[in-house]
Amino acid sequence: MIRARILISSDSLSLSRGAEETKLAFEAELSRYGLLDEVQVAYMGPADRTDALPLVIIYPEGTRYGPVTPADAAYIVEEQLYKGRVVEQLLAPPEMLSGEIAHLPGRTGITYAQKRVVLQRAGSIDPTDIEEYIAEDGYFALGAVLSDFSPHAVVETIKESGLQGRGGAGFPTGLKWSFVESQQSAQKFIVCNADESEPGTFKDRLILEGDPHVVLEAMAIAGYAVGADQGWIYIRGEYGQARERLELAIQQAEEYGLLGDNIMESDFSFHIHLHAGAGAYICGEETALLESLEGKRGIPRIRPPYPTVAGFRDKPTVVNNVETLANIPPIIHNGVEWFRSIGTEHCPGAKVYTMLGDVNITGLIEVPMGITLREVLDIYSGGMKAGKTFKCAQTGGASGSFIPPEMLDVPLDYKSMQEQGASLGSGALLICAEDTCIVDLAYVLMRFFQAESCGKCTPCRIGTTRMLEILARMRHGQSSTEELLALEEIATQVQELSFCGLGQAAAVPIITGLRYFREEFEAHLAGHCPAEVCPLDKVNQPAPETIQHNYL
Amino acid sequence: METNLTLIDEVIGHHGTSREALVEILRELSQQSGYLTTEAMEAVAARLQLPPSEVHSVASFYSMINVEQLGEHVIKLCQDAPCHVAGGREIWETLERELGIQFGETTADGNWTLLPTSCLGLCAVGPVMLVDEEAYGNLTPAKVKSILNRYRTGGEA
Numbered sequence: 001m002i003r004a005r006i007l008i009s010s011d012s013l014s015l016s017r018g019a020e021e022t023k024l025a026f027e028a029e030l031s032r033y034g035l036l037d038e039v040q041v042a043y044m045g046p047a048d049r050t051d052a053l054p055l056v057i058i059y060p061e062g063t064r065y066g067p068v069t070p071a072d073a074a075y076i077v078e079e080q081l082y083k084g085r086v087v088e089q090l091l092a093p094p095e096m097l098s099g100e101i102a103h104l105p106g107r108t109g110i111t112y113a114q115k116r117v118v119l120q121r122a123g124s125i126d127p128t129d130i131e132e133y134i135a136e137d138g139y140f141a142l143g144a145v146l147s148d149f150s151p152h153a154v155v156e157t158i159k160e161s162g163l164q165g166r167g168g169a170g171f172p173t174g175l176k177w178s179f180v181e182s183q184q185s186a187q188k189f190i191v192c193n194a195d196e197s198e199p200g201t202f203k204d205r206l207i208l209e210g211d212p213h214v215v216l217e218a219m220a221i222a223g224y225a226v227g228a229d230q231g232w233i234y235i236r237g238e239y240g241q242a243r244e245r246l247e248l249a250i251q252q253a254e255e256y257g258l259l260g261d262n263i264m265e266s267d268f269s270f271h272i273h274l275h276a277g278a279g280a281y282i283c284g285e286e287t288a289l290l291e292s293l294e295g296k297r298g299i300p301r302i303r304p305p306y307p308t309v310a311g312f313r314d315k316p317t318v319v320n321n322v323e324t325l326a327n328i329p330p331i332i333h334n335g336v337e338w339f340r341s342i343g344t345e346h347c348p349g350a351k352v353y354t355m356l357g358d359v360n361i362t363g364l365i366e367v368p369m370g371i372t373l374r375e376v377l378d379i380y381s382g383g384m385k386a387g388k389t390f391k392c393a394q395t396g397g398a399s400g401s402f403i404p405p406e407m408l409d410v411p412l413d414y415k416s417m418q419e420q421g422a423s424l425g426s427g428a429l430l431i432c433a434e435d436t437c438i439v440d441l442a443y444v445l446m447r448f449f450q451a452e453s454c455g456k457c458t459p460c461r462i463g464t465t466r467m468l469e470i471l472a473r474m475r476h477g478q479s480s481t482e483e484l485l486a487l488e489e490i491a492t493q494v495q496e497l498s499f500c501g502l503g504q505a506a507a508v509p510i511i512t513g514l515r516y517f518r519e520e521f522e523a524h525l526a527g528h529c530p531a532e533v534c535p536l537d538k539v540n541q542p543a544p545e546t547i548q549h550n551y552l
Numbered sequence: 553m554e555t556n557l558t559l560i561d562e563v564i565g566h567h568g569t570s571r572e573a574l575v576e577i578l579r580e581l582s583q584q585s586g587y588l589t590t591e592a593m594e595a596v597a598a599r600l601q602l603p604p605s606e607v608h609s610v611a612s613f614y615s616m617i618n619v620e621q622l623g624e625h626v627i628k629l630c631q632d633a634p635c636h637v638a639g640g641r642e643i644w645e646t647l648e649r650e651l652g653i654q655f656g657e658t659t660a661d662g663n664w665t666l667l668p669t670s671c672l673g674l675c676a677v678g679p680v681m682l683v684d685e686e687a688y689g690n691l692t693p694a695k696v697k698s699i700l701n702r703y704r705t706g707g708e709a
Contacts, residue, residue: 199632202673278579279615295574297613356634362676444636
């Protein structure tokens with residue numbers, strides 16, 4: 001007689017996260033307790049969520065656990081099916097978060113779900129149907145702005161909300177808008193920076209693919225606020241699907257009178273154009289993006305003048321990141337107070353992170369500003385992969401800093417991270433276990449910068465090449481103490497002297513790597529790779545003299 | 553390879569002859585015909601009234617615009633940190649060994665070109681590679697071999 005049934009999610013994501021092993025563990029443990037005749041184990045279809053896979057549902061209670069590892073499975077069998085107690089600490093987090101996140105050591109106590117602001121619709125509506133967006137309060141903020149707000153009131157609202165640019169720099173969005181608002185010019189532009197190329201970052205792609213209209217609505221609101229009637233979306237050339245969705249979304253919005261001339265029968269007109277890039281990381285830098293938008297090589301411009309004064313076609317231009325824009329309609333629709341109730345005092349709102357590396361759950365989360373890396377690790381990424389211990393994290397993509405274990409409790413927000421000499425950047429969180437070699441990782445990061453340097457300024461063009469050469473020799477155990485000192489000196493020079501953010505960021509992994517893991521660099525000088533990752537050469541082999549581009 | 557003037561006219565007809573359209577025109581031409589010949593770049597320069605050197609300078613700047621002929625199949629392996637940490641190094645070595653070429657090279661029979669690429673935004677399933685336009689994730693050396701074999705035996709996966 002069957003008294004209970006265990007269902008395990010079996011979509012490809014669940015399977016890649018060990019659903020099969022979990023199922024086997026359930027069966028083995030049930031057989032150990034002699035429960036196989038009473039409890040049935042089966043796969044179910046895809047779960048309606050991706051943050052807690054593999055998801056396990058146990059009937060008749062309907063208890064939902066997730067993510068469930070084989071070890072968890074054994075414990076669940078003992079507790080719930082043998083002793084009849086729900087294992088609270090393994091329950092899948094609820095769908096919506098209410099209130100503040102408290103510090104939660106380990107996986108004990110209650111776990112919270114994510115706070116969705118910009119991802120509220122992604123994954124729950126059909127992005128190719130404008131009516132679904134409208135049904136979920138879409139274009140209400142634009143309507144409210146056009147009927148109830150003066151342009152200046154919109155700028156003030158965004159200022160009061162405390163929203164900061166989500167592309168990485170964290171510049172106050174309202175302030176940027178007010179700079180453009182105050183410019184006397186017949187022609188102004190709104191540019192959406194969708195050239196997301198920071199390694200480990202794919203939040204903008206998911207926003208654009210899952211909820212393209214929110215970006216269009218935000219651009220129109222921005223246009224109304226600063227007095228622009230033209231907007232451009234510069235989308236990364238590789239993002240084919242997002243581009244198609246945007247094309248369709250623009251077309252639908254125009255058909256509905258929500259973009260184009262006299263929007264919602266008002267005096268305000270706003271047109272949005274799409275421009276796809278052609279593969280260049282540097283084009284994420286706003287002035288390089290503007291050059292590329294004008295059909296040129298993507299090489300940064302000297303600042304000042306800033307784009308807010310002389311941007312696209314030398315006219316005052318607002319350049320905002322996709323995630324930043326996606327925050328605008330919710331702020332207008334729900335109010336400043338609501339927005340400021342999320343996150344911290346200095347950095348309100350939520351932030352989208354991509355979790356990567358040696359953790360159980362990789363993917364996208366949106367959580368309030370100010371939660372700590374430890375909380376992300378414990379709650380959302382399901383902890384470190386089996387048997388591994390945390391060594392360091394790299395936040396903000398390639399240009400981010402290394403975070404050592406002692407900094408796990410620093411709140412993730414622009415201000416706190418800056419105070420610790422780290423950066424939040426684009427929100428990529430690469431988690432590395434003890435079997436990661438810092439020198440090897442620094443080498444891979446430098447290879448990226450060396451390849452992507454646009455070549456305009458000497459410190460970045462030559463500096464990244466020289467640093468890469470030294471790191472390559474270090475990986476082969478053929479470097480010296482003098483070279484380590486040279487590496488440090490070059491890194492400092494590249495950081496201080498580079499023309500734009502790319503070069504300034506290229507040195508960060510070296511500088512923070514040396515700050516926290518200097519002994520590992522020194523071990524390589526002695527011909528030893530503590531993590532046993534680097535291809536250390538036999539002692540008598542000749543040193544590689546010049547770098548071969550992009551070789552491993 | 554012959555320069556397809558009809559295609560050039562078609563693409564320029566779609567994007568217009570403004571200077572601002574140059575990057576998109578070149579990318580589309582490169583995607584449709586594999587790579588840009590000198591003649592193609594000169595034809596674009598003439599139609600947009602730009603110096604040919606300017607067109608070449610823009611074309612060679614962007615990684616999605618090819619100014620050299622590539623193999624029939626182009627493999628692009630992500631070389632960035634998230635994929636590297638997830639086992640990208642073994643995949644890198646496997647590809648070089650299996651194809652007998654280094655990254656940046658094309659096989660003598662013209663079948664394969666091996667290129668590194670920057671982040672494809674598919675990091676959650678890294679290591680990731682593109683074969684032509686098709687993405688493959690969660691790669692292992694064994695999986696790479698079986699993918700290559702599928703293309704070798706003629707099937708498009």
